[in-house]
Amino acid sequence: MPRELLLQVTPEIAANELLLKDHLSKQIKVSPKEIQHVSILKRSIDARQKAIKINLKVVIYLQGESFQETKIELPIYKDVSLAQEVIVVGAGPAGLFAALQLIELGLKPIVIERGKDVRGRRRDLKAINVDHLVNEDSNYCFGEGGAGTYSDGKLYTRSKKRGDVTRILELLVAFGASEDILVEAHPHIGTNKLPKIIEDIRNKIIEFGGQVLFDTRVIDILVKNNEVEGIVTQNGDKILANKLILATGHSARDIFELLDKKKIFIEAKPFALGVRAEHSQQLIDSIQYSCDYRGEHLPPAPYSIVKQVNGRGMYSFCMCPGGVIAPCATSPGEVVTNGWSPSKRDQVTANSGIVIELKLEDFKPFAKFGALAGMEFQKSIEQKAWHLAGETQKVPAQRMVDFTQNKVSADIPKTSYVPGTTSVEMGQVFPGFLSQILREGFKEFGKSMRGYLTNEAILHAPESRTSSPVRIPRDPMTYEHLQIKGLYPCGEGAGYAGGIISAAIDGEKCALMIAETLK
Numbered sequence: 369m370p371r372e373l374l375l376q377v378t379p380e381i382a383a384n385e386l387l388l389k390d391h392l393s394k395q396i397k398v399s400p401k402e403i404q405h406v407s408i409l410k411r412s413i414d415a416r417q418k419a420i421k422i423n424l425k426v427v428i429y430l431q432g433e434s435f436q437e438t439k440i441e442l443p444i445y446k447d448v449s450l451a452q453e454v455i456v457v458g459a460g461p462a463g464l465f466a467a468l469q470l471i472e473l474g475l476k477p478i479v480i481e482r483g484k485d486v487r488g489r490r491r492d493l494k495a496i497n498v499d500h501l502v503n504e505d506s507n508y509c510f511g512e513g514g515a516g517t518y519s520d521g522k523l524y525t526r527s528k529k530r531g532d533v534t535r536i537l538e539l540l541v542a543f544g545a546s547e548d549i550l551v552e553a554h555p556h557i558g559t560n561k562l563p564k565i566i567e568d569i570r571n572k573i574i575e576f577g578g579q580v581l582f583d584t585r586v587i588d589i590l591v592k593n594n595e596v597e598g599i600v601t602q603n604g605d606k607i608l609a610n611k612l613i614l615a616t617g618h619s620a621r622d623i624f625e626l627l628d629k630k631k632i633f634i635e636a637k638p639f640a641l642g643v644r645a646e647h648s649q650q651l652i653d654s655i656q657y658s659c660d661y662r663g664e665h666l667p668p669a670p671y672s673i674v675k676q677v678n679g680r681g682m683y684s685f686c687m688c689p690g691g692v693i694a695p696c697a698t699s700p701g702e703v704v705t706n707g708w709s710p711s712k713r714d715q716v717t718a719n720s721g722i723v724i725e726l727k728l729e730d731f732k733p734f735a736k737f738g739a740l741a742g743m744e745f746q747k748s749i750e751q752k753a754w755h756l757a758g759e760t761q762k763v764p765a766q767r768m769v770d771f772t773q774n775k776v777s778a779d780i781p782k783t784s785y786v787p788g789t790t791s792v793e794m795g796q797v798f799p800g801f802l803s804q805i806l807r808e809g810f811k812e813f814g815k816s817m818r819g820y821l822t823n824e825a826i827l828h829a830p831e832s833r834t835s836s837p838v839r840i841p842r843d844p845m846t847y848e849h850l851q852i853k854g855l856y857p858c859g860e861g862a863g864y865a866g867g868i869i870s871a872a873i874d875g876e877k878c879a880l881m882i883a884e885t886l887k
């Protein structure tokens with residue numbers, strides 16, 4: 369019988385099949401030749417001690433034991449071109465996985481996306497980075513693949529629905545992602561690999577009779593007697609269907625405004641806000657791995673910190689080892705940061721959002737905006753950053769220690785943020801209480817990660833699109849909007865996901881709920 373084993377090995381052994389076989393043969397007392405195959409089921413790094421270890425869960429197949437390479441296949445899709453139509457607004461992870469699931473269930477998705485296809489988007493990203501021009505329909509957040517396309521592609525989630533997580537990971541593998549994502553404790557795909565996967569998902573949707581419309585912005589939702597009838601696009605075209613999955617993401621402010629104007633029930637939701645910090649990757653490696661040089665067998669180190677400061681949670685968010693800070697504004701006149709990494713995470717810098725949890729009471733100065741109070745608070749900070757940095761896509765920046773000491777930095781070295789930086793006292797970007805917590809928090813971070821609090825680290829502000837500032841409430845049993853029949857608020861924008869995997873899970877779930885009501 370194949371043997372399952374949990375073990376700890378050096379990074380060098382973990383990275384080399386022959387060394388691993390040799391190591392295992394000694395453990396189970398057989399000759400290396402007797403080992404036919406070793407399957408790795410799980411892999412994680414234990415960096416708690418100076419001598420770093422790799423935790424492995426493996427299955428060992430000896431000669432003569434039956435072993436078959438399993439290839440992960442796509443589900444069996446059938447042609448849905450003549451089936452009942454469901455409108456899916458938004459081609460982010462929630463919308464795309466909803467569309468695939470609808471096809472699997474025999475329903476025809478019509479995916480409507482305001483942005484360009486994944487290749488066409490690249491030109492608009494260049495325009496933000498180089499010419500400081502923001503296309504309101506095609507940018508780092510909008511366009512095929514949604515906000516996660518040009519990202520680090522981190523695929524871990526705090527979602528407890530493990531079964532669903534595995535299903536999404538397996539679908540990604542079937543669409544071309546490396547099988548390593550099924551094994552790694554903290555899997556990621558990388559900006560260079562995601563676009564091809566997304567393109568293949570779109571082609572599969574079309575191949576089996578679904579429709580995908582790009583450059584098509586939904587400007588109205590048709591509702592009669594509290595029931596969805598369809599949508600209207602920016603060209604005035606109507607698309608009719610009485611089931612609509614609304615997966616427009618956390619940055620679709622015009623959709624939140626539309627729902628509010630139409631008196632379709634939405635509510636303000638707390639989110640987190642702060643800065644994006646950039647260190648050299650070498651410094652983070654040396655702190656996390658307690659070494660001067662990481663060596664060739666360890667990946668660029670991530671970090672994760674959480675602290676309670678003045679009664680608020682302050683934590684690292686979407687940390688990108690070997691990554692780059694990206695300009696993620698979705699409208700002219702605002703500055704927004706986030707981060708991405710290529711699959712090898714081989715850039716010399718490491719960045720992370722460092723954010724503070726907000727409370728509904730923080731939005732009081734914007735109370736007149738009702739359910740949009742949090743969104744207006746968020747917008748005001750992004751616009752202030754734009755003014756302070758010179759009314760381009762340059763970002764307000766400050767050295768970390770200078771920030772903790774309220775000192776404008778004399779100079780800002782070149783960072784990975786391509787549009788450039790302007791030296792600004794960060795305290796001006798945020799309300800006083802937030803600046804105060806950030807200042808205290810960085811000092812605390814420096815205590816738990818020695819070397820982290822350094823003037824070599826550069827803060828960029830703001831990191832403001834951590835999750836949606838609005839929730840679109842739905843029935844927890846049916847996922848249908850509490851007031852409008854046939855409307856399925858979905859994914860991160862509706863307040864039901866926080867990342868690629870949880871958005872994809874939510875997309876699938878909405879599709880399943882629709883199929884259930886149609887039974």
Ligand SMILES: Cc1cc2nc3c(=O)[nH]c(=O)nc-3n(C[C@H](O)[C@H](O)[C@H](O)COP(=O)(O)OP(=O)(O)OC[C@H]3O[C@@H](n4cnc5c(N)ncnc54)[C@H](O)[C@@H]3O)c2cc1C
Pocket residue numbers: 457458459460461462463480481482483505508509510511512513514515516517518519520521522523524584585586587615616617618619620622623686694696706707708858859860861865866867868869871
């Ligand atoms: C730079 C960056 C890096 C990130 N890194 C990671 C990461 O490593 N791991 C991770 O898990 N998450 C990451 N995220 C977050 C992740 O991208 C989101 O959580 C996820 O994409 C949410 O999925 P969604 O489908 O709900 O919404 P979105 O991905 O936001 O998709 C919404 C889609 O709806 C479209 N849309 C909006 N309004 C309209 C309209 N009116 N008409 C038609 N279409 C519309 C948008 O163009 C967009 O394509 C990152 C985000 C960014 C910006």
